[in-house]
Amino acid sequence: YGVTQYYGTFEGKPKRYQVVSVALPTGTQNFVKSPGFISVPTAVAQEIVHYVADQLNMKIKDEYNNGLQYLAQLVSQEKGEVEPGDLVAWGIGVRHSVVGNFRTDISLLRLVCSNGMMEPVESKIANVEKSYDIEAMKESFLEKARLLEETFEEELERFRQFKRYKMNQELAEILAKTFPAPIIMDVVTVGKKKSVENFADKNLWDAYNNITYQISHRKLKTSTRFDWSLKATKIFEDFIAEQTS
Numbered sequence: 001y002g003v004t005q006y007y008g009t010f011e012g013k014p015k016r017y018q019v020v021s022v023a024l025p026t027g028t029q030n031f032v033k034s035p036g037f038i039s040v041p042t043a044v045a046q047e048i049v050h051y052v053a054d055q056l057n058m059k060i061k062d063e064y065n066n067g068l069q070y071l072a073q074l075v076s077q078e079k080g081e082v083e084p085g086d087l088v089a090w091g092i093g094v095r096h097s098v099v100g101n102f103r104t105d106i107s108l109l110r111l112v113c114s115n116g117m118m119e120p121v122e123s124k125i126a127n128v129e130k131s132y133d134i135e136a137m138k139e140s141f142l143e144k145a146r147l148l149e150e151t152f153e154e155e156l157e158r159f160r161q162f163k164r165y166k167m168n169q170e171l172a173e174i175l176a177k178t179f180p181a182p183i184i185m186d187v188v189t190v191g192k193k194k195s196v197e198n199f200a201d202k203n204l205w206d207a208y209n210n211i212t213y214q215i216s217h218r219k220l221k222t223s224t225r226f227d228w229s230l231k232a233t234k235i236f237e238d239f240i241a242e243q244t245s
Contacts, residue, residue, distance in 0.1 A: 001041035031099040038130040042070040045096040064222035102128040162205035172199035186210035
């Protein structure tokens with residue numbers, strides 16, 4: 001797979017380490033990791049994701065693999081409504097790095113305008129247990145995926161809360177400081193030095209979807225889409241939590 005692990009000690013001292021060497025089209029990159037770190041090649045991660053997608057009858061909507069990082073978005077046939085007529089499909093967002101975690105998050109696809117939404121989940125559910133046994137990782141991922149599937153209705157209810165609140169100056173300023181102006185242009189008018197000139201009179205569900213639509217439909221790196229979608233979700237959820245505390 002183009003991944004080699006070297007073990008040794010630092011300058012002859014007892015503290016052990018390993019170097020993970022990854023062969024990429026742009027050249028070999030080396031990373032220092034702990035001795036117990038398990039490196040999973042992106043080709044293996046991709047094989048595992050395709051296996052789980054097949055087991056759960058899910059489609060792979062988006063996929064990216066550069067040899068160091070693997071990202072994918074899986075979409076199921078299971079659908080729910082945030083509100084009548086606003087259908088959302090349940091899915092999984094996968095983020096994997098040869099020198100990092102193998103992580104899954106809730107990924108929802110709003111079918112009315114095909115914008116993707118990412119919802120982070122706690123690490124004990126999110127992280128696939130890495131192993132040198134591919135079959136064991138397949139079962140770990142499948143177990144995590146089924147746990148995520150069980151939270152689908154809970155996640156729909158979480159997004160339904162967005163409709164109960166409206167945009168205000170505080171949230172507009174947070175969004176202006178976090179995202180480029182084109183991403184939030186339907187929600188916030190940004191002036192010089194990321195100042196807020198105006199913001200739309202919208203509930204948070206409409207505002208959130210305006211932003212995730214721009215994230216989903218612009219020519220962005222898959223990793224950027226995932227990161228910004230997760231960031232948008234956290235900003236809106238944190239804002240709602242403040243209003244209810």
